[in-house]
Amino acid sequence: MKSSDIKSPSMKNKRPTLQDVADLVGVTKMTVSRFLRNPDQVSVPLQTKIADALEELGYIPNRAPDILSKSKSHAIGVLLPSLTNQVFAEVIRGIESIVEPAGYQTMLAHYGYSKEAEEARIATLLSYNVDGLIISESYHTERVRKMLAVAGIPVIEIMDSVSPPIEQAIGIDNEAAAYAMTDFMIKRGRQKIVYFAARMDQRTLFKIKGYETAMHDNGLTPLCLKTNSASSFTLGATFLHDALQQQPDTDGIFCTNDDLAIGALYACQKAGIKVPQDISIAGFHGHDISRAMIPRLATVITPREEMGRLAAEHLLSRLQGNPVSQTIIDLPFQIEAGESV
Amino acid sequence: MKSSDIKSPSMKNKRPTLQDVADLVGVTKMTVSRFLRNPDQVSVPLQTKIADALEELGYIPNRAPDILSKSKSHAIGVLLPSLTNQVFAEVIRGIESIVEPAGYQTMLAHYGYSKEAEEARIATLLSYNVDGLIISESYHTERVRKMLAVAGIPVIEIMDSVSPPIEQAIGIDNEAAAYAMTDFMIKRGRQKIVYFAARMDQRTLFKIKGYETAMHDNGLTPLCLKTNSASSFTLGATFLHDALQQQPDTDGIFCTNDDLAIGALYACQKAGIKVPQDISIAGFHGHDISRAMIPRLATVITPREEMGRLAAEHLLSRLQGNPVSQTIIDLPFQIEAGESV
DNA sequence: TATGATAATGTTACCTGTAACAAAACATGG
DNA sequence: CCATGTTTTGTTACAGGTAACATTATCATA
Numbered sequence: 001m002k003s004s005d006i007k008s009p010s011m012k013n014k015r016p017t018l019q020d021v022a023d024l025v026g027v028t029k030m031t032v033s034r035f036l037r038n039p040d041q042v043s044v045p046l047q048t049k050i051a052d053a054l055e056e057l058g059y060i061p062n063r064a065p066d067i068l069s070k071s072k073s074h075a076i077g078v079l080l081p082s083l084t085n086q087v088f089a090e091v092i093r094g095i096e097s098i099v100e101p102a103g104y105q106t107m108l109a110h111y112g113y114s115k116e117a118e119e120a121r122i123a124t125l126l127s128y129n130v131d132g133l134i135i136s137e138s139y140h141t142e143r144v145r146k147m148l149a150v151a152g153i154p155v156i157e158i159m160d161s162v163s164p165p166i167e168q169a170i171g172i173d174n175e176a177a178a179y180a181m182t183d184f185m186i187k188r189g190r191q192k193i194v195y196f197a198a199r200m201d202q203r204t205l206f207k208i209k210g211y212e213t214a215m216h217d218n219g220l221t222p223l224c225l226k227t228n229s230a231s232s233f234t235l236g237a238t239f240l241h242d243a244l245q246q247q248p249d250t251d252g253i254f255c256t257n258d259d260l261a262i263g264a265l266y267a268c269q270k271a272g273i274k275v276p277q278d279i280s281i282a283g284f285h286g287h288d289i290s291r292a293m294i295p296r297l298a299t300v301i302t303p304r305e306e307m308g309r310l311a312a313e314h315l316l317s318r319l320q321g322n323p324v325s326q327t328i329i330d331l332p333f334q335i336e337a338g339e340s341v
Numbered sequence: 342m343k344s345s346d347i348k349s350p351s352m353k354n355k356r357p358t359l360q361d362v363a364d365l366v367g368v369t370k371m372t373v374s375r376f377l378r379n380p381d382q383v384s385v386p387l388q389t390k391i392a393d394a395l396e397e398l399g400y401i402p403n404r405a406p407d408i409l410s411k412s413k414s415h416a417i418g419v420l421l422p423s424l425t426n427q428v429f430a431e432v433i434r435g436i437e438s439i440v441e442p443a444g445y446q447t448m449l450a451h452y453g454y455s456k457e458a459e460e461a462r463i464a465t466l467l468s469y470n471v472d473g474l475i476i477s478e479s480y481h482t483e484r485v486r487k488m489l490a491v492a493g494i495p496v497i498e499i500m501d502s503v504s505p506p507i508e509q510a511i512g513i514d515n516e517a518a519a520y521a522m523t524d525f526m527i528k529r530g531r532q533k534i535v536y537f538a539a540r541m542d543q544r545t546l547f548k549i550k551g552y553e554t555a556m557h558d559n560g561l562t563p564l565c566l567k568t569n570s571a572s573s574f575t576l577g578a579t580f581l582h583d584a585l586q587q588q589p590d591t592d593g594i595f596c597t598n599d600d601l602a603i604g605a606l607y608a609c610q611k612a613g614i615k616v617p618q619d620i621s622i623a624g625f626h627g628h629d630i631s632r633a634m635i636p637r638l639a640t641v642i643t644p645r646e647e648m649g650r651l652a653a654e655h656l657l658s659r660l661q662g663n664p665v666s667q668t669i670i671d672l673p674f675q676i677e678a679g680e681s682v
Numbered sequence: 683t684a685t686g687a688t689a690a691t692g693t694t695a696c697c698t699g700t701a702a703c704a705a706a707a708c709a710t711g712g
Numbered sequence: 713c714c715a716t717g718t719t720t721t722g723t724t725a726c727a728g729g730t731a732a733c734a735t736t737a738t739c740a741t742a
Contacts, residue, residue, distance in 0.1 A: 015412070015491055017728060028692055033730060043690060058491035061468045064412070065729040068405040069697035071356070075448070075469070083437055089430040096424055096451060105465060107416070108449045110437060124446060127402045128416070150399035151356055233633035259629075266633055288600075289630060292574035292607055358698065369722055374700060384720060406698040410727035 016057040024053040036061070067129050075105040076315060077125030079135045081113045081201065084230055087257075087285060087304050088136075091158065094308020095134060102316050104131070113201055119143050126151045132315045134308075137202055138163030154318040156311045159203060161330040168318075170311045170329040174203045177300045177333040178210030181282050182254055184298075184335050186218050190252035190280050194243040195224040196260045198231035204256050207284065211254060223247055231256065236263020240271075251279055252341075258283035258290045261297055265340060280341040286334075295339035303331050357398040365394040377402070408470050416446040417656060418466030420476045422454045422542065425571055428598075428626060428645050429477075432499065435649020436475060443657050445472070454542055460484050467492045473656045475649075478543055479504030495659040497652045500544060502671040509659075511652050511670040515544045518641045518674040519551030522623050523595055525639075525676050527559050531593035531621050535584045536565040537605065538597045539572035545597050548625070552595060564588055572597065577604020581612075592620055593682075599624035599631045602638055606681060621682040627675075636680035644672050 018029040018036075025032070027046065034041040035050045042050065053059075067073045078095055080088045092108070099106055107125055111117035118137075122144055125133065132154045140148075148155050148166060161171040185193055195211045197204050208224055215222040223246065225239050239260060243250050255261040261283030268275050275281055275295060283290055286301030310329065318324065359370040366373070368387065375382040376391045383391065394400075408414045419436055421429045433449070440447055448466055452458035459478075463485055466474060473495045481489075489496050489507060502512040526534055536552045538545050549565055556563040564587065566580050580601060584591050596602040602624030609616050616622055616636060624631055627642030651670065659665065 015493060018730095019728075029728080030693080030730075031691060034691085037730090041690080046690090058487045060464060060488055060492060062470065062728065063468045064405065064409040064414075064470055065697080065727080067697090068409050068699095068728085069730075071405070071697080073405075073469075083430070083434040086427070086430070089424070089427070092449075093424040096449070100450070105469065106449045108433075108437070108447045109441070123401060127404045128414075128446065129403065129405055146399045147401055151401060233629055262630070263633055266635055269635055288574055289603070292604060293634075294607055294610055359700095360698080370698085371700075371723080372721060375721090378700085382720080387720090403698065406700075406727080408727090409698085409729095410700075412727080 015062075016059050017062070018059070021050065021053045021057055021059050024057065025049050071129050072131055073105075073129040074103065075107050075128065075130050076132045076134065076312075077107045077109065077122075077128075077130035079109050079111065079118070079121055079125065079133065081111060081136060082230075083110050085199075085257075086259075086287060087302075090304040091136075091308040091311075094305035094310075095312045096308075097305075098309050098312035098316065104316070113199070115141055119147075122147055126153075131319055132156070134158060134311045134315060136160075138165070138169070139202060140166070154315055156315050158307055158311045160206070161328055162206065163202075165327060168314060168324045168327055168329075170307055170314065170331065172302055172307075172331050172333050174206035175210035175213075177284070177302070178207035178254070179214045180210075180333070180335055181284070181298075181300050182211045182214035183218070184337075185252045185254060185280055185282060185341055186214065186220065188280065188341055190341075191220055192247055192250050193220070193222075193252035193254055193280075194247060194250050195222065196236065196239045196243075196253060196255040196264065197224055197226045198229060198235060198256060198260060200226060200228050207256055223250075231259045233259055233263035233266070236260035236265075237267035240264040240267040252281075253279060254282045254284075256284055258285050258287045258297060258299055261299070261340075262289065262293065265293075265295075265297065276340050282338075282341055286336055290338070291336075297336075298338035298341035299336050301334040301336050303333075307331060356403075357400050358403070359400070362391065362394045362398055362400050365398065366390050412470050413472055414446075414470040415444065416448050416469065416471050417473045417475065417653075418448045418450065418463075418469070418471035420450050420452065420459070420462055420466065420474065422452060422477055423571075424451050426540075427600075427628060428643075431645040432477075432649040432652075435646035435651075436653045437649075438646075439650050439653035439657065445657070454540070456482055460488075463488055467494075473497070473660055475499060475652045475656060477501075479506070479510070480543060481507070495656055497656050499648055499652045501547070502669055503547065504543075506668060509655060509665050509668055509670075511648055511655065511672065513643055513648075513672050513674050515547035516551035516554075518625070518643070519548035519595070520555045521551075521674070521676055522625070522639075522641050523552045523555035524559070525678070526593045526595060526621055526623060526682055527555065527561065529621065529682055531682075532561055533564075533588055533591050534561070534593035534595055534621075535588060535591050536563065536595050536597070537577065537580045537584075537601045538565055538567045539570060539576060539601060540597075541567060541569050548597055564591075572600045574600055574604035574607070577601035577606075578608035581605040581608040593622075594620060595623045595625075597625055599626050599628045599638060599640055602640065602681075603630065603634065606634075606636075606638065616681050623679075623682055627677055631679070632677075638677075639679035639682035640677050642675040642677050644674075648672060 018032050022029040022032045109121040111121050134156050136159045138160045157165045157169045159171045212222040265281050283299040286299045290297035290299045359373050363370040363373045450462040452462050475497050477500045479501045498506045498510045500512045553563040606622050624638050624640040627640045631638035631640045
């Protein structure tokens with residue numbers, strides 16, 4: 001009689017191991033392990049016995065030993081700057097739609113746009129032996145680059161298709177997209193276009209650059225309202241009033257995202273300003289709401305979910321041993337005219 | 342000369358272990374381990390040497406051994422039915438806002454409203470030795486219940502505050518909320534209120550029940566339009582037309598979420614139907630957009646993010662060994678009158 | 683029945699950090 | 713300079729599943 005057979009009430013029964021199952025059947029844990037991987041490797045009478053024992057004890061597989069011995073977790077790390085932004089929720093959805101059916105687990109982390117936090121989160125994700133990483137932003141500290149190099153796992157950077165990636169980037173050209181929308185508004189006769197910027201991250205800076213270049217190329221003077229806080233509908237309204245104060249003859253507003261644009265648009269409606277007759281308004285990203293509202297919002301449609309899907313697909317491909325196929329994958333954006341420009 | 346000292350070019354240098362660092366310094370890995378946990382446990386001259394070696398090799402901590410030997414991962418599993426729904430994005434945000442500063446990692450999974458998938462995802466999360474689980478929905482298969490019992494980790498169910506929880510539930514009373522909003526619309530003089538339901542999950546069923554009860558209590562006849570597909574703005578428009586066909590004198594619409602309501606509202610505007618004069622419209626959840634739009638949407642404001650935060654807080658508290666304080670935590674909802682009723 | 687082949691099961695070692703115990707190095711006081 | 717205490721470092725074992733190798737059981741055929 002082994003001690004494992006004794007069940008005193010004080011002893012809290014911990015999660016059963018393969019050994020517990022094996023003891024119950026009267027075989028080695030190796031035999032049970034074989035059964036779990038391929039039942040046919042085990043004699044027919046044992047098959048039912050083992051199956052019964054597994055069921056009786058409620059055995060739950062344990063990946064820890066495998067992670068330890070093989071340094072493979074079948075999990076991928078996803079590191080995003082924020083979870084507040086709807087854009088990232090859609091990216092996550094895209095990633096999960098690919099990663100989950102492939103049998104990989106997602107470890108989610110975010111760093112609130114702080115470089116120090118980013119370092120810490122990456123270290124944490126690596127400490128769990130994630131098999132691959134999807135991160136965003138294009139600039140990383142030297143420490144982050146070193147950690148990723150040492151870890152030796154595939155890394156894919158998303159959101160931005162311009163900056164030279166660590167290994168592989170999948171994103172859009174934010175500058176070109178902002179240029180295109182600004183140019184579109186100018187072509188529609190707008191001259192005094194103001195840019196509304198929030199959350200001054202790398203992508204926003206790219207967009208501002210595209211906007212400013214387009215204005216300059218057309219001999220116009222850019223005006224950019226900025227804040228470091230997160231965007232919101234109310235911020236869009238606030239910005240509208242600021243813009244009209246600083247530049248009363250403003251005839252166009254291009255926002256760094258749809259939230260600001262919608263906020264500005266509603267503020268115009270409240271103030272009796274006609275959109276697009278008096279002021280044109282354009283957003284960025286093309287969330288569902290922008291296409292449902294009246295007037296339909298002009299916006300730059302970006303493939304957020306596809307970006308997540310593609311990132312996941314390429315990551316999985318590399319986990320299967322394939323080399324990096326394309327260093328930079330530049331996804332197309334689309335200028336949606338809507339009715340607000 | 343040990344084999345680990347040999348660095349042939351063919352040999353891909355894998356992630357360094359504590360042993361590698363120790364070898365470089367000329368001590369045991371135990372000493373390095375001590376330094377990492379508390380540098381003062383190590384003599385001053387060694388402190389700098391070890392720090393240098395760690396830096397030089399770019400050592401990254403490895404949680405795998407600890408997970409294996411202690412069966413504690415410092416990770417919690419979050420299992421949601423879907424990532425498409427904005428509600429769940431906000432719940433995740435709430436959870437992460439608590440869990441991350443506490444040094445816990447989030448493992449995210451979703452099951453697309455399928456009970457079999459839920460079983461599989463829970464097994465997977467448990468196989469990673471998550472220390473606790475936040476799951477949603479209130480009904481689970483026997484197998485799920487057994488797995489959770491065997492795993493012996495704290496589990497918190499969110500979204501619904503009515504059904505008897507496995508251990509602890511944090512949510513709202515969907516039926517009462519739907520009753521309250523229906524009653525509010527009736528008090529405002531509406532008689533022919535139609536309910537728009539999508540994604541027929543448990544919570545939707547509760548809401549329908551609340552709506553129907555309120556209608557009956559007021560001597561009115563309920564009419565519910567249902568579909569199993571996910572809700573969207575366009576579905577709201579489709580439902581509106583269906584409703585007007587089935588019941589031309591419809592004077593109120595109560596939607597299972599804001600998306601449907603906004604879709605219906607815009608469809609009314611397009612069709613020249615005045616809201617709220619001709620038809621009242623109410624949504625559910627109170628997303629930001631509902632408060633920004635014109636007219637402001639009447640809606641039931643639910644504390645999604647707080648639900649996530651609270652779930653995380655209670656889970657962490659239990660991970661610290663505290664017992665379940667309240668079996669059911671019923672969070673308050675709020676009827677937002679808006680301008681559309 | 684003996685023989686070799688094949689199928690079924692068992693044994694051992696390993697992955698890496700750390701708790702627990704052991705030993706060595708060092709310091710202090712008599 | 714020894715005895716004793718303290719600090720610092722080393723040694724051993726362990727967690728649980730599985731690869732790799734070893735052994736035993738089974739069976740068909742000579």
